[in-house]
Amino acid sequence: MAIYETVYIARPDLSTKQVEELTKKFSDLLSANKGKVLKTENWGLRALAYKINKNKKGHYVLIECETDAPTLLEAERLMRLEEDVMRFLTLKLDQPTTDESAMLRGNDSSYDKKEAA
Amino acid sequence: MADDRDQKKTFFRRSKSCPFTGENAPNIDWKDVKLLERFISERGKIMPSRITNVSQKKQRELANAIKRARFMALMPYVQIETDNSRRR
Numbered sequence: 491m492a493i494y495e496t497v498y499i500a501r502p503d504l505s506t507k508q509v510e511e512l513t514k515k516f517s518d519l520l521s522a523n524k525g526k527v528l529k530t531e532n533w534g535l536r537a538l539a540y541k542i543n544k545n546k547k548g549h550y551v552l553i554e555c556e557t558d559a560p561t562l563l564e565a566e567r568l569m570r571l572e573e574d575v576m577r578f579l580t581l582k583l584d585q586p587t588t589d590e591s592a593m594l595r596g597n598d599s600s601y602d603k604k605e606a607a
Numbered sequence: 608m609a610d611d612r613d614q615k616k617t618f619f620r621r622s623k624s625c626p627f628t629g630e631n632a633p634n635i636d637w638k639d640v641k642l643l644e645r646f647i648s649e650r651g652k653i654m655p656s657r658i659t660n661v662s663q664k665k666q667r668e669l670a671n672a673i674k675r676a677r678f679m680a681l682m683p684y685v686q687i688e689t690d691n692s693r694r695r
Contacts, residue, residue, distance in 0.1 A: 497638075497679060538680035548680070552638075579679055592639030 491525070493556050493586050498569060498578035499548035502535060509549045512574060517553060519565045525557030528586050533593050542576045552591060554583070625662040627669070635668045637675035640682060647673065651686035 496516070500509050509532070517527045533550035542548065562580065569575045589595075627635060633642055646654050646661070646669055653673050656666040676682040 499680065539677070539683040540680060542680055550679075577679065579675065581675075592636050592642070 491556055491558050493528070493554065493583045494562055494580055495552060495554045495583055495587075496565075496578060496580040497550060497552045499538070499542065499550055499576045501543075501574050501576055502545050502547040502549065504549060504574055508574070509551065512572070513551050513553065516565055516569070517555075519568065520553065520555040520557050520561060523558060523561045525555055525561055527553060527555045529554040531591060531594060545576065548576055550593070552593075554587065556586075625660055625665055627665040628662055635665065635672050637672040637679075638681070640676060643669070643673050643676055643682060647682065649686060651683045
């Protein structure tokens with residue numbers, strides 16, 4: 491069992507509810523086989539830095555989970571098949587994160603804090 | 608004009624030590640776009656460490672983070688000059 495974070499970008503024409511359903515689907519997958527989801531973050535509809543599949547925007551969702559490799563690979567395979575997911579990235583983490591990610595912290599980047607201090 | 612340039616870019620400000628070393632130093636995270644933006648040029652290229660004074664070890668980490676952010680469309684691969692609005 492290891493800790494992973496997955497961020498995926500869903501198509502912009504999905505409704506918020508559809509994105510939630512999609513997130514739930516992947517969360518259920520990842521928490522199968524004794525895994526568990528540690529954190530879910532919805533970054534909302536964000537503008538992309540460049541177009542992906544002719545889309546300018548996308549729904550970003552982050553899922554942090556503790557699971558084993560075969561389950562993760564299966565989830566990745568399904569994400570690849572899922573047409574509503576434009577892109578995803580999964581990374582292994584050394585330890586679970588405690589705070590919300592930098593994306594939701596907004597203006598308060600840790601760099602600014604250092605300069606202010 | 609010079610003012611907002613200073614705020615955005617680290618071109619002229621040369622700190623003596625690596626900005627990612629020492630206590631209080633920020634963690635390099637590919638999701639922290641605000642932080643990573645300071646280490647790319649106006650064109651969107653990764654700044655060389657001789658300008659930003661990032662240590663070799665951290666520069667590798669930083670480059671990786673920027674590349675991940677690019678893949679996830681959080682940052683541009685190339686920034687077109689006519690496009691003045693810096694997208695987030």
